Amino acid sequence: MKMNGARMVCEALIAEGVKTVFGYPGGAIMNVYDEIYKQDGFEHILNRHEQASVHAADGYARATGKVGVAMVTSGPGFTNAVTGLATAYMDSIPMVIISGQVPLALIGTDGFQEIDAIGISRQCTKHNFLVRELSELPRIMKEAFHIARTGRPGPVLVDVPKDITAEIGDFIYPDSVNIPSYKPTVKGNKRQIEKAIDAILKAKKPLLYIGGGVVLSNASDLVRKLADMGQIPAVETLMARGVMGASNPLLQGMLGMHGNYGSNMAMSETDLVISLGARFDDRVTGKLSEFAKYADVIHVDIDAANIGKLVDVDYPIVGDVTHVVEKMIEGLEGKINPDKYTDWREVLERYDNLHPQSFTDSDTVIKPQWVIERIGELLGEQAIITSDVGQHQMWAAQHYPFDRPRQWINSGGLGTMGFGFPAALGAKRGCPDKTVINITGDGSILMNVQELVTASEYKIPVINVILNNHFLGMVRQWQTFFYEARYAETDLSYQPNFKALAESCGGIGYDVTTKEEFDSALKDAIKKDKVAFINVAVNRFENVLPMVPAGGALYNMILDDQQKEK
Amino acid sequence: MSGTRRVISVLVENESSVLARVSGLFAARGYNIETLTVAPLPDTNRSRITIVTKGSERILEQISKQLHKLIPIYKVVEHEEMVEKEMVLVKLPIEESLADIQALCSAYNGGIANVGMDIIIGMVADEPRRVKHFLEAIKRYNPIEIVRGGVVAIER
Numbered sequence: 090m091k092m093n094g095a096r097m098v099c100e101a102l103i104a105e106g107v108k109t110v111f112g113y114p115g116g117a118i119m120n121v122y123d124e125i126y127k128q129d130g131f132e133h134i135l136n137r138h139e140q141a142s143v144h145a146a147d148g149y150a151r152a153t154g155k156v157g158v159a160m161v162t163s164g165p166g167f168t169n170a171v172t173g174l175a176t177a178y179m180d181s182i183p184m185v186i187i188s189g190q191v192p193l194a195l196i197g198t199d200g201f202q203e204i205d206a207i208g209i210s211r212q213c214t215k216h217n218f219l220v221r222e223l224s225e226l227p228r229i230m231k232e233a234f235h236i237a238r239t240g241r242p243g244p245v246l247v248d249v250p251k252d253i254t255a256e257i258g259d260f261i262y263p264d265s266v267n268i269p270s271y272k273p274t275v276k277g278n279k280r281q282i283e284k285a286i287d288a289i290l291k292a293k294k295p296l297l298y299i300g301g302g303v304v305l306s307n308a309s310d311l312v313r314k315l316a317d318m319g320q321i322p323a324v325e326t327l328m329a330r331g332v333m334g335a336s337n338p339l340l341q342g343m344l345g346m347h348g349n350y351g352s353n354m355a356m357s358e359t360d361l362v363i364s365l366g367a368r369f370d371d372r373v374t375g376k377l378s379e380f381a382k383y384a385d386v387i388h389v390d391i392d393a394a395n396i397g398k399l400v401d402v403d404y405p406i407v408g409d410v411t412h413v414v415e416k417m418i419e420g421l422e423g424k425i426n427p428d429k430y431t432d433w434r435e436v437l438e439r440y441d442n443l444h445p446q447s448f449t450d451s452d453t454v455i456k457p458q459w460v461i462e463r464i465g466e467l468l469g470e471q472a473i474i475t476s477d478v479g480q481h482q483m484w485a486a487q488h489y490p491f492d493r494p495r496q497w498i499n500s501g502g503l504g505t506m507g508f509g510f511p512a513a514l515g516a517k518r519g520c521p522d523k524t525v526i527n528i529t530g531d532g533s534i535l536m537n538v539q540e541l542v543t544a545s546e547y548k549i550p551v552i553n554v555i556l557n558n559h560f561l562g563m564v565r566q567w568q569t570f571f572y573e574a575r576y577a578e579t580d581l582s583y584q585p586n587f588k589a590l591a592e593s594c595g596g597i598g599y600d601v602t603t604k605e606e607f608d609s610a611l612k613d614a615i616k617k618d619k620v621a622f623i624n625v626a627v628n629r630f631e632n633v634l635p636m637v638p639a640g641g642a643l644y645n646m647i648l649d650d651q652q653k654e655k
Numbered sequence: 656m657s658g659t660r661r662v663i664s665v666l667v668e669n670e671s672s673v674l675a676r677v678s679g680l681f682a683a684r685g686y687n688i689e690t691l692t693v694a695p696l697p698d699t700n701r702s703r704i705t706i707v708t709k710g711s712e713r714i715l716e717q718i719s720k721q722l723h724k725l726i727p728i729y730k731v732v733e734h735e736e737m738v739e740k741e742m743v744l745v746k747l748p749i750e751e752s753l754a755d756i757q758a759l760c761s762a763y764n765g766g767i768a769n770v771g772m773d774i775i776i777g778m779v780a781d782e783p784r785r786v787k788h789f790l791e792a793i794k795r796y797n798p799i800e801i802v803r804g805g806v807v808a809i810e811r
């Protein structure tokens with residue numbers, strides 16, 4: 090069929106089954122918007138900032154497992170999108186971003202709104218394409234989706250010059266992809282898997298170290314089964330919360346800088362780390378030479394470059410976690426003895442009882458941890474929780490009872506403030522039956538606050554719970570601990586009226602200073618079915634604990650404020 | 656920079672930004688490039704990039720894995736047994752002894768490439784280790800300019 094390039098972009102999106110596109114128009118992408126106007130295969134959501142469009146597509150992808158799609162114009166439209174690309178890249182989120190570009194003939198002339206999108210995004214996309222000929226467009230779109238969702242997933246940028254979108258040509262959407270230079274390894278090496286199985290059978294203190302790759306690979310049920318058949322204890326990274334399920338007795342908790350004592354001690358004492366889709370991030374390992382010091386390491390990862398990057402690996406297995414864990418389960422069936430690790434589990438239980446993940450509640454002021462636990466009690470499995478970056482994020486990860494994968498959505502790798510609200514919009518669009526709560530701070534929420542308008546216009550009723558400590562709390566905490574309480578530029582006493590701000594954009598706002606008020610605000614917000622700000626005044630100087638100081642060994646934790654003051 | 660020297664050959668799809676992808680990877684991750692050469696392979700739409708780098712074993716392993724991840728890269732070759740050659744052009748003043756220079760260059764697989772009104776251009780093509788010796792030896796003829804071609808390599 091003959092059509093222009095703009096129409097081809099739309100047809101390709103429809104062929105890929107895309108239902109929602111987040112974006113923002115402008116000169117170089119206008120031809121495509123003209124075709125969006127004429128079609129009804131997908132809806133377009135106009136965010137109020139391109140960064141938010143990309144985060145929304147990202148939240149959609151994380152919540153649904155499908156490829157998220159965003160569209161921006163050239164120049165400033167694209168540069169606004171860069172933080173979104175980098176955020177998705179660091180967390181391996183499958184997305185296709187389409188950016189307009191100046192006409193081919195203007196490329197390289199410093200044309201109006203020209204910027205080298207391919208050059209800028211090279212290090213923060215899995216791959217990117219500049220469409221140089223209309224005839225390549227269908228193939229490039231097909232490849233972009235394929236690359237985004239296969240192997241180690243990631244964002245792919247397609248940069249389309251304006252004259253290409255105007256040109257008319259034949260549209261035949263390919264039904265298969267052939268990229269000879271791109272063949273991700275899905276199946277783990279059989280011999281390596283057998284060796285790993287032997288190592289598991291020989292281990293006395295094995296520990297499953299579960300990362301975000303398990304979520305991306307939809308392997309949670311298999312991983313639970315593996316843990317269960319051997320009664321092997323497990324720890325989760327920030328990105329893997331929900332994989333094991335909060336009530337699972339084998340789950341020690343989250344490990345790392347703000348992990349719980351039991352999890353970090355488990356990692357410090359295990360004799361076999363079974364790493365599944367985790368990448369030994371510095372926020373997880375602390376001091377590398379002390380990390381899992383007594384352990385051999387099995388490392389399963391679809392990205393060979395993750396293996397051996399930071400720690401020496403005894404059993405490297407390149408492959409999709411789903412495939413490898415399936416084979417591990419087959420190999421262990423009937424051979425593994427769940428009673429073998431009873432002593433090990435008891436040791437861990439003792440650690441956990443020694444310093445459980447807890448906080449001291451108060452009658453006079455709301456503790457932020459209480460808010461998280463309360464949301465968990467009221468909504469539990471029903472909610473999807475997104476977050477921004479800071480103390481509130483860590484409290485959410487520590488205290489919310491996550492029961493399933495894709496229930497917890499946060500920017501782990503890049504740590505992008507401003508991610509939570511737009512990501513919540515995407516998650517809600519992708520999973521309309523869930524209650525979507527963004528747990529945020531009084532700093533972060535302002536970094537994409539314009540999305541109040543988007544949420545109101547499109548009736549996307551997400552609830553932002555602002556844990557308001559009148560501080561850039563996480564930075565303030567470091568200043569308290571490591572900079573002798575010099576609070577350089579972290580005091581946020583000067584604030585907007587959050588309630589009025591929400592309401593001025595068509596949402597609903599609540600100011601909350603007591604537990605009772607919080608309960609009724611949350612219930613009311615759910616009932617009102619509108620975008621909401623629940624502004625909760627929380628204890629200003631609350632710290633996220635326990636904490637492993639950056640670069641310290643996991644077993645050297647600051648456990649409470651008193652210990653720090655000593 | 657310390658570490659093991661390694662020659663890595665990369666077989667890539669001929670597309671406009673592939674060289675930027677490769678060199679950008681080295682820059683972004685702080686890997687070292689000693690020399691880099693690139694040219695298309697005959698009768699294909701592929702090119703071969705030859706990179707000489709240095710680093711610890713862990714870094715060298717990362718380099719090859721990270722290169723492999725780039726979508727337009729077919730193959731990363733890190734053969735132990737590579738035949739390596741590097742070409743060098745030297746410009747020398749005409750006052751120097753043409754015969755001596757001729758002799759020196761031919762000892763390193765080369766010769767006189769050009770003689771002009773006031774300059775001599777010598778050329779050699781040899782193993783990197785020997786090229787180093789040549790660069791030492793040529794000093795005494797007061798070279799005006801030296802251009803190195805970078806290492807190319809092929810598996811034995």
Ligand SMILES: Cc1ncc(C[n+]2csc(CCOP(=O)(O)OP(=O)(O)O)c2C)c(N)n1
Pocket residue numbers: 477478479480481482504505506507529530531532533534556558560561562563564
């Ligand atoms: C875009 C961006 N800028 C700066 C930072 C550094 N940073 C990390 S946490 C934090 C404070 C966040 O404050 P707030 O959103 O109020 O959350 P709190 O820590 O108080 O819960 C800052 C500034 C960041 N992560 N992202």
